[in-house]
Amino acid sequence: MRHLYVNGTWVPSASAEGIDVVDPATEEVIDRVPAGSPDDVEVAVGAAREAFGAWSATPAAERGKLLARAAELVEERAERIARIIATDLGAPYGIALKVHTQMPAGVLASFARLAETYDFDGERVGNSRVLKEPAGVVGAITPWNYPLHQVVCKVAPALAAGCTVVLKPSEVAPLAAYALAEVFDEAGLPPGVFNMVGGLGPVVGEAIAAHPEIDMVSFTGSTRAGRRVAALAAETVKRVALELGGKSACVILPDADLGAAVKAAVAGAYINSGQTCSALTRMIVHRDRYDEAVGLAVEAAARYTVGDPFAEGTRLGPLVSAAQRERVVRYINRGQEEGARLVAGGTERPLDVGYYVSPTVFAGVAPGMTIEQEEIFGPVISMIPYVQEDEAVEIANGTPYGLSGAVWAGSEARAVEVARRLRTGQVAINGGRFNPMAPFGGYKHSGVGRELGTYGLEEYLEIKALHL
Structure with missing residues (x-):
């Protein structure tokens, strides 16, 4: 049984339950991950909240350097990660390498550059100065179909903005998220800045969406599940970003x-x-x-x-x-x-x-x-x-x-x-x-908000006006 990643270390879940990971090409069990619990979410959110003050105060350029190092590590490990995705998801290896691994490595690098170049507090409107500040603790809930890319699309801009993160990857194809957690650990992210709690959506996902100490939840998945996430989040009036279904x-x-x-x-x-x-x-x-x-x-x-x-x-x-x-x-x-x-x-x-x-x-x-x-x-x-x-x-x-x-x-x-x-x-x-630098997101039942590029970064920023 694998562990959860909380407060800079690998820890066992409070739940003894596990979920089998199945190779869809062979129908064989290849791994087993924890079915996390609300108690695990509570600990992870506490770690993220504790880390938020120092991380949000870290100069954006330093945050960018840590993300750049993470992008380098993903590139260095691209073949191994692609093999994980090809086995876990079933994507042909060439697509697993180019689309599922190298593209998110590039997206991670793009947010590293944005962290260093984005003007967080220089805009002037008349006698006012406009500041753009991190939204806070972010809950990220991601799907199985692009198991590394969808995680990077949320976690990278959140970290670049100065937010801390609690991630729930899909339990169906979770192994790429584990590989990314290892990358963030080796890159030197401070404890509590990135946390990962695996498990089922109705248990771990709902605990994240409803948690009063999470300031924003970003969800990718079905429109039905997105409605549920939005309803839970509304109880604590947190920010919500939804990337949902399509029929293009x-x-x-x-x-x-x-x-x-x-x-x-x-x-x-x-x-x-x-x-x-x-x-x-x-x-x-x-x-x-x-x-x-x-x-x-x-x-x-x-x-x-x-x-x-x-x-x-x-x-x-x-x-x-x-x-x-x-x-x-x-x-x-x-x-x-x-x-x-x-x-x-x-x-x-x-x-x-x-x-x-x-x-x-x-x-x-x-x-x-x-x-x-x-x-x-x-x-x-x-x-x-x-x-x-x-x-x-x-x-x-x-x-x-x-x-x-x-x-x-x-x-x-x-x-x-x-x-x-x-x-x-x-x-x-x-x-x-x-x-991958253009905004991605939809109209109508396809969601709320945008991912990627500057538009993706700004989803994780609050706006403050100083009247001088």
Whole structure:
């Protein structure tokens, strides 16, 4: 049984309960972590509160240097951490290295630089001086689908801002968070500045969200769980940042490069086996080019080889758990029951062992179908035809979510014109790459607040005006 990380040391949980960590490719138990308790949260929050005064008073440049050292350590250990993530989550090793490990190392380094360069107290407004001060003790609750990146997106800006942190990583894929805790320990963070209490959401997560000595809670996960976190946090009027679900659309206009658009949309849907909140799971294509697009999507899906995360050529690993596989299978069955046409993939197991689902494509999907409205979190694409541009925009905006999206057109200006009409937090224009320095977050049921870059840092700052 692993331990918790509290007040600068590894300590056993007050609870004797544990949670098995399962390799989703082999279905074998590979580790065991504590199922923490409210008592563990109490101790961790006390340590974070005790450390806050000194850490918040530490010059920002010194905080930045410690974060920079942590980023260096993640880079040095990137191959080992990537192997942990490939085993724990099931991501193909190449993706585990580049996306799941090296990208968060870069994000960590970016907040190290921001800590050194951001103007925390220099802004003037008339006769007033505006100060930006750390929000206090932060509770960070993170999901399993990007088990290092999502932690870094919260912990790095909080520490850069001068906050102290109590982290609850997902119990489903927790081992990357343990690797990061080891990094912070070796980097020399003072005791109590970073604390980690693992366990179940309804136990540890709720204890964090409700704790009166936590000043802010930042949560990433499902919209349902986000509502619960926000309700608990409201009792103590703490700050809340929520990064929740998505049902993102790729709108392909008639004059777009159809081959490039479909290829990119399929990639945007299947990355991380579709277990991505910003996945482009809806492809909205003009009726005149719809059949051609469906054919291209089927061809593209066939190139996503399902297999062992460590096998050369694997492009689609398993889903994270048996429960997640069952969830995705239910949605695929529901899509067929409601009249959508299965043109690739389906519910049949592609391998005898492991929580795998074949890359799946549905044609003939109508707005309002369950698979068009709800977040599936698996490698499932819904292809929806349209006739008029206004109809395409209406379909794209026609879910409760607004996290991400994409627009393809014959010109950048044309794509931007349509993108501005989408009620979503970010839009890729003709294949524009993800930018980890740009703000990430959503509209509507996709959340509250932003992560990454300056916008992510400012989520963890309070604003004070001095009238001179």
